[in-house]
Amino acid sequence: MTKPEATAGRTGTGAGAPGRTTLIEHLEFALTVDADDTLVRDAALLLRDGRIADVGPTADVLARLGDSPVDERIDGRRRGVIPGLIDTHVHLSETLSRAVFPDVLSTRAWVFHWAKPFYAHVDDADEEVSVTLGAAEMLRSGTTCFLDMGAQNDAGLTARAAGGLGVRGVVGRHAADRKPERIPPGWSQEMVDHHFFPDHKVALEALEDSVRRWNGHADGRIRCWVNIEGKEPCSLELHVGARDLAERLGVGTTYHIASSIEESRVSEKKYGMWPVTRVAQADGLGSNLVLAHAVALTDDEVASLAATGTTVAFCPSTSLKLAKGATSIGKYPEMIEAGVTVGLGTDGVSAAGNLNLHRQVHLVAGLFKDARLDPTLVGARKALRMATVEGAKALGWDDEIGSLEPGKQADFVLFDLDHHEWSPYSDALQALVWSVSAASIAETWVAGRRLYDGEKVTTVDETALRAEARERAASIVARAGLNDDVPVTTTLYD
Numbered sequence: 001m002t003k004p005e006a007t008a009g010r011t012g013t014g015a016g017a018p019g020r021t022t023l024i025e026h027l028e029f030a031l032t033v034d035a036d037d038t039l040v041r042d043a044a045l046l047l048r049d050g051r052i053a054d055v056g057p058t059a060d061v062l063a064r065l066g067d068s069p070v071d072e073r074i075d076g077r078r079r080g081v082i083p084g085l086i087d088t089h090v091h092l093s094e095t096l097s098r099a100v101f102p103d104v105l106s107t108r109a110w111v112f113h114w115a116k117p118f119y120a121h122v123d124d125a126d127e128e129v130s131v132t133l134g135a136a137e138m139l140r141s142g143t144t145c146f147l148d149m150g151a152q153n154d155a156g157l158t159a160r161a162a163g164g165l166g167v168r169g170v171v172g173r174h175a176a177d178r179k180p181e182r183i184p185p186g187w188s189q190e191m192v193d194h195h196f197f198p199d200h201k202v203a204l205e206a207l208e209d210s211v212r213r214w215n216g217h218a219d220g221r222i223r224c225w226v227n228i229e230g231k232e233p234c235s236l237e238l239h240v241g242a243r244d245l246a247e248r249l250g251v252g253t254t255y256h257i258a259s260s261i262e263e264s265r266v267s268e269k270k271y272g273m274w275p276v277t278r279v280a281q282a283d284g285l286g287s288n289l290v291l292a293h294a295v296a297l298t299d300d301e302v303a304s305l306a307a308t309g310t311t312v313a314f315c316p317s318t319s320l321k322l323a324k325g326a327t328s329i330g331k332y333p334e335m336i337e338a339g340v341t342v343g344l345g346t347d348g349v350s351a352a353g354n355l356n357l358h359r360q361v362h363l364v365a366g367l368f369k370d371a372r373l374d375p376t377l378v379g380a381r382k383a384l385r386m387a388t389v390e391g392a393k394a395l396g397w398d399d400e401i402g403s404l405e406p407g408k409q410a411d412f413v414l415f416d417l418d419h420h421e422w423s424p425y426s427d428a429l430q431a432l433v434w435s436v437s438a439a440s441i442a443e444t445w446v447a448g449r450r451l452y453d454g455e456k457v458t459t460v461d462e463t464a465l466r467a468e469a470r471e472r473a474a475s476i477v478a479r480a481g482l483n484d485d486v487p488v489t490t491t492l493y494d
């Protein structure tokens with residue numbers, strides 16, 4: 001396997017080291033994503049101790065710098081800079097399942113008959129490769145911080161692997177406590193025992209233990225939350241208890257909910273109300289809760305999210321692939337209008353197909369314009385905010401990340417403006433969202449360290465990693481018995 005810690009020292013020439021100063025000057029533009037969405041031309045970034053010490057027009061930054069020494073001076077010409085992207089919903093334990101499942105699955109069949117058997121066969125060593133590979137893919141597409149839904153095995157494994165790679169993120173221990181009444185085809189008793197805690201109390205104890213062990217790992221780059229799976233495999237007590245426990249521990253929680261219209265209909269049939277209403281009535285909403293998907297909501301539920309400060313992670317690629325109906329039933333524009341903080345997520349690679357948040361920016365900018373025949377909906381400016389500062393707010397981390405402002409962490413992405421995708425361009429924001437892809441990313445930095453240099457992720461041997469990933473992926477698929485006999489529809493939990 002990889003040895004991220006051993007090679008970390010050569011990245012960014014140690015720019016994140018205490019006391020070290022790096023100046024990147026004459027950047028063609030900086031999209032700061034501050035409160036005014038300030039765009040700076042001929043911009044400079046001054047980095048000190050892994051943070052942004054100054055940002056602004058190069059002439060102004062140099063004037064403020066005066067005669068102070070600079071350890072490293074970088075010519076930023078033909079480069080543009082944006083804040084690092086923040087992925088508010090990802091499954092790093094799913095990265096080895098790329099393009100394994102059929103693409104005719106709805107959310108519930110995907111989860112119950114394909115994803116769960118796959119997850120159940122991801123062992124510790126598989127998960128370490130999966131996390132490292134996924135985090136490397138994220139760095140290559142400009143993501144500097146993530147919220148992981150939860151480890152299949154040990155949250156510490158995710159914390160160590162991601163922490164060693166240098167990326168920033170929130171990890172957690174996956175938890176569910178409500179077994180299906182009958183064991184579905186392809187599931188084993190061993191798998192059920194691995195996947196489900198006996199009840200919500202035991203689950204919450206394990207989650208608390210993870211938070212106490214791993215929150216603040218890697219100099220604070222890695223945080224650990226009280227994450228649960230959500231939906232039918234979790235009791236109401238676990239949904240509500242996770243948020244309460246998170247509040248007590250001073251962290252956040254996240255779970256999937258209202259992630260398909262089928263889930264909401266099942267909830268209506270069983271409990272006489274949709275899932276978010278059920279949680280709201282149990283006093284389970286709050287500003288430390290990130291709801292993943294939340295595609296099937298009533299207008300009253302949108303109002304409840306706004307009133308309680310509950311945030312949402314919207315995953316456009318997954319909605320397209322699993323037919324969640326973001327554009328037909330989703331109320332994301334209404335949430336934004338109501339003041340709900342909506343971040344963007346990639347979801348895992350089998351749900352979404354990719355871990356490319358830049359692609360989600362492109363999708364969210366246009367999906368609702370097209371669906372509602374309204375060219376003013378969402379658009380480029382809001383899409384970039386959703387992928388940066390709104391994501392930071394959802395993670396409760398906007399005091400440190402999400403925009404290019406003095407005092408914040410030096411997490412940013414440099415684009416190569418000589419790349420054909422940028423040749424030529426006029427408006428940087430429009431080009432970023434509508435014209436270019438992650439292919440024109442030149443560098444990705446986290447905490448003042450250059451982790452992607454345009455050719456490679458600098459903290460891992462990607463060639464060896466990919467070879468190991470291919471072998472392990474094939475082995476998991478074989479062990480999990482994922483073949484043509486696996487059902488593509490479901491009545492589980494109905």
Ligand SMILES: [Zn+2]
Nearest residue numbers: 149292347348
């Ligand atoms: Zn998910």
